[in-house]
Amino acid sequence: MMREIVARIDADPNRRGLAHAGAIARRWYAQNPNEAVREWLVLLECPWEEVRAYLLDEGDEGQRLRSSAPFCGILSPQERLEVFRRHRAS
Numbered sequence: 409m410m411r412e413i414v415a416r417i418d419a420d421p422n423r424r425g426l427a428h429a430g431a432i433a434r435r436w437y438a439q440n441p442n443e444a445v446r447e448w449l450v451l452l453e454c455p456w457e458e459v460r461a462y463l464l465d466e467g468d469e470g471q472r473l474r475s476s477a478p479f480c481g482i483l484s485p486q487e488r489l490e491v492f493r494r495h496r497a498s
Contacts, residue, residue: 410463412491413479423456425482432478444476452478 417425430452437445451459451473462473483491 413482429478
């Protein structure tokens with residue numbers, strides 16, 4: 409799923425998905441201030457290349473960060489379903 413989200417943000421020169429994730433992280437933090445979301449607020453201030461590396465990191469750190477990643481809503485429900493279908497088929 410995250411590879412699809414990264415590809416979407418990569419393809420957009422304005423990086424609207426990154427701004428969207430920042431808005432979500434700020435909203436989540438306002439509703440429930442916690443360390444995981446605070447960490448994303450800091451990461452989202454980094455250049456896209458750094459954020460991208462964290463999102464694609466296949467190690468423990470990448471998995472930990474993705475478990476609380478504020479990138480929901482970048483793919484439509486239909487696009488998400490298609491990703492699940494492709495994953496199941498492979």
